[in-house]
Amino acid sequence: MTKATTDKRQGRPRGQSGHDRRAQIIEVATALFREKGYHVTSLDDIADRIGFTKPAIYYYFKSKEDVLFAIVSGIADEALARFRAIAQGPGTAGERIHALLVENTRTILRNPDANAVFYNERGLLSPEREQQMRRREREYTRIMRDLYAEGVASGELLDIDPAVATSTLLGASIWSYRWFNPKGRLSADEAAEQITRLLLHGYRLDR
Amino acid sequence: MTKATTDKRQGRPRGQSGHDRRAQIIEVATALFREKGYHVTSLDDIADRIGFTKPAIYYYFKSKEDVLFAIVSGIADEALARFRAIAQGPGTAGERIHALLVENTRTILRNPDANAVFYNERGLLSPEREQQMRRREREYTRIMRDLYAEGVASGELLDIDPAVATSTLLGASIWSYRWFNPKGRLSADEAAEQITRLLLHGYRLDR
DNA sequence: CCTACCGATCGGTAGG
DNA sequence: CCTACCGATCGGTAGG
Numbered sequence: 001m002t003k004a005t006t007d008k009r010q011g012r013p014r015g016q017s018g019h020d021r022r023a024q025i026i027e028v029a030t031a032l033f034r035e036k037g038y039h040v041t042s043l044d045d046i047a048d049r050i051g052f053t054k055p056a057i058y059y060y061f062k063s064k065e066d067v068l069f070a071i072v073s074g075i076a077d078e079a080l081a082r083f084r085a086i087a088q089g090p091g092t093a094g095e096r097i098h099a100l101l102v103e104n105t106r107t108i109l110r111n112p113d114a115n116a117v118f119y120n121e122r123g124l125l126s127p128e129r130e131q132q133m134r135r136r137e138r139e140y141t142r143i144m145r146d147l148y149a150e151g152v153a154s155g156e157l158l159d160i161d162p163a164v165a166t167s168t169l170l171g172a173s174i175w176s177y178r179w180f181n182p183k184g185r186l187s188a189d190e191a192a193e194q195i196t197r198l199l200l201h202g203y204r205l206d207r
Numbered sequence: 208m209t210k211a212t213t214d215k216r217q218g219r220p221r222g223q224s225g226h227d228r229r230a231q232i233i234e235v236a237t238a239l240f241r242e243k244g245y246h247v248t249s250l251d252d253i254a255d256r257i258g259f260t261k262p263a264i265y266y267y268f269k270s271k272e273d274v275l276f277a278i279v280s281g282i283a284d285e286a287l288a289r290f291r292a293i294a295q296g297p298g299t300a301g302e303r304i305h306a307l308l309v310e311n312t313r314t315i316l317r318n319p320d321a322n323a324v325f326y327n328e329r330g331l332l333s334p335e336r337e338q339q340m341r342r343r344e345r346e347y348t349r350i351m352r353d354l355y356a357e358g359v360a361s362g363e364l365l366d367i368d369p370a371v372a373t374s375t376l377l378g379a380s381i382w383s384y385r386w387f388n389p390k391g392r393l394s395a396d397e398a399a400e401q402i403t404r405l406l407l408h409g410y411r412l413d414r
Numbered sequence: 415c416c417t418a419c420c421g422a423t424c425g426g427t428a429g430g
Numbered sequence: 431c432c433t434a435c436c437g438a439t440c441g442g443t444a445g446g
Contacts, residue, residue: 037330037331039244039246042423042424042425043424043425043426052431052432053431053432054424054425054426055426055427055432056431058425059431064424064425064426094410124247151410155412156411157410157411157412158404158408158409158410158412160401161393164398164401164405167382167385167386168379168382168402168405168406169405171378171381171383171386172376172406175375175377175379175381175382176374176375176378178374179374186368191371194367194372195371195375198375198409199410200409201365201409201411202407202409203358203364203372203376203406203407204301204305204363204364204407204408205365249439249441250441250442251440251441259415259416260415260416261440262415262416262417262442262443265415265441265442265443266415270441271440271441271442415446416445416446417444417446418443418445419444420442420444421442422440423439423440424437425436425439426435426437427435428433428434428435428436429434430432
């Protein structure tokens, strides 16, 4: 369908470096997995869009699942690093939670496709890898929950169950990958600002 | 694996009525689609768990997609009916939005599996059916957006983009299907109360 | 609602 | 990185 104009010689990759090719496979796979889902996307689909044939992918990845894992673990690593850095930073618990939400939302809105793949398809990984992702996620959830509990104890934050608060705030932030339109009138950072302001103050102006 | 103890005679269904059987297929499919995903679940998996063989499913459904559609459209119908009823009910815009969020969250938490299937797998429907679901979703999003805009105009609600507000509030509500544990210490209604209170007031106590 | 059974798709590999 | 090609899975159907 999308016939490549690239000539298909034999042997090793040429032109682009191995790193670029690998990155290109991840990029194309991310778009396709987001669009059609992991199982509906065949390795031929990915190869076609690049101008490859399927076995080329096996030069860079051991399996289809490895391609998914590369996308998903990249997102998890970024998120965890972000949470750790901010949690250890300055400010009250409430201020750090706000910083966490702003940064998290911005990052998601700047790269909605990979985040969609992370949240939609990571359940399709092998049990071991899924567990690995779950552990990463539990860790950054725990970071935020502890922060929230601290803020409740000091009287700075609304007194509800910290686990419920954390999941709800993060959920509102994460959910943005589903509706945000990068080509819409709001930029990623503008949308992130409005989302986090809403979470901070609530929607009701009862003052 | 899960070998059925039911005897497998020929002919039409016995014991349970046709309606029950159909409902049973939907129930089992919902659990499996939620657990493993639509494509990883085979019709044999569904039939096995009931004590059937695969062709029995074709007595009640024309295709595998029809089973998914039954689950997904059921959820969409419920949600739309709920939104319409509350939007036309009494109260200020802010009060109706609150009622909407409470009801929506409760309903999701009382039936997280079917809602998970709705949000995770509806993209796998045929283009026509996916469009149909999208239209339903757009309609109830529009109902809430209009309500939010009304509340902003009257000065009752936080002045941010109504579309952003709507998606974020609904997202926080919907996301609950992902983390809520029906066997945990909080009941569905208790969790719904905390979630909606957080959205209403925000997490920061700055009074 | 069961016993076969077909056909197509697709991940993965051989061998270069 | 390409040309074949294999094997398994699985939705769906025939015929009862």
